Amino acid sequence: MTTDTYSSLAALEKSTITFSDGPLAILLVEDEVEAQSSLDHMARIGFATIVAMVPEAVPLSPPQGVTMVRVGWRNAAPGAAPAAVNAVARKAPGLWMHYCFNAEYLFFPFCETRTVGEMLAFHTEERRQAMLTYVVDLYTDDPKGDGAADRSQAHLDASGYFAEARLDPANRKHPLDRQLNFFGGLRWRFEEHVPPQRRRIDRIGLFRAAPGVDLHDDHTFSEPEYNTFACPWHHNLTATICSFRAAKAMMRNAGSRDAINTFMWYRSVPFEWHSQQLLDLGLMEPGQWF
Structure with missing residues (x-):
């Protein structure tokens, strides 16, 4: 090293x-x-x-x-x-x-037995230069203090995720091609404590560096194709970033900390720290990679 x-x-x-x-x-x-x-x-x-x-x-x-x-x-x-x-x-x-x-962790299909390099080699063969990742909030049943990011007690939401059309800023009636805004998790359930521009859970968490292609503050890129969830002809691989970041922020902000006693709800499940659980919940997909 x-x-x-x-x-x-x-x-x-x-x-x-x-x-x-x-x-x-x-x-x-x-x-x-x-x-x-x-x-x-x-x-x-x-x-x-x-x-x-x-x-x-x-x-x-x-x-x-x-x-x-x-x-x-x-x-x-x-x-x-x-x-x-x-x-x-x-x-x-x-x-x-x-x-x-x-306090964030990338998971991709079959990551327990395959490397990120192997996955990206396949993704490159599919003529993709970026990969959509969903930021899935992790939290504990006792969020006060350091417990908000206790890996041994991590939970996630098993449902409540949805997508909306991403509209062209130049024409608010026209949806952008193969681009969606995704929502769910703590940012959805406690949206009153989250600024609207921070409620999305989609992030282009994997990308190929290229001259003139820049990341923006909203986790999108200056090149529109980088922001797409799939190529035009079939579904592609997606990945997940499992994150305690929202839970940490809500417990450190005075307004939300005093208003939230628990993050748990009837669709909370223990996080198994395994890609198969995320695949089963539909929080990422293998595309054509088997």
Whole structure:
């Protein structure tokens, strides 16, 4: 394992570093909560190069066999996350990459026995340059304090997910081709505590870096085809990012913390930390990959 360190995002951007081996993962660390477990999960599913955007005070240990680049970073202003992802993408033209925050975990079909590289090789053969991921909220039955992100007590919603047409901003009566807005989970059940622009659960969590293609703050890309859920001729692979991030935020915000006594409801089920459960619930699909 090797580790390179840059004091800031600006220092990374000014450096001569380039990434030539993929796929590559970007971990956006906002605090210490499950930062190490998120990093270890990335290595376990097949990412050999990980760029960790980390506040100085947060400790992280590179997993065995992983090349880690540590960059001083804080998610302190609007646009900080896409700026970090775009900066890395410009250093890695043509490479597949994944980004997520701490206390988030990427799952894809058959990830227990196949690597992310094998999946993306197939996805590339289908002439796809990006992959839709659903952010599925994780939570515990005792959300107060650190319990909001207890992996041993993780639950998720087994139903309540839905999609709406994504309309063309230039013509609000015209739906965009193969683009949908997806909703569900805590952001749906407790929507009064979530700004409207943060209620969607779709994210293009895997994409191929390309010149002129930038990530936006709403987790969409400047290239419309990147934002599609499938190609025109058949369904494609999708993946899931299982995330404690919404639960953490709701328990740290004074308004929602005092209003929410439990995240549990009649459709809460324990999370099994296995891709088959997510496939069975329809939260991702294998497409033509078997």
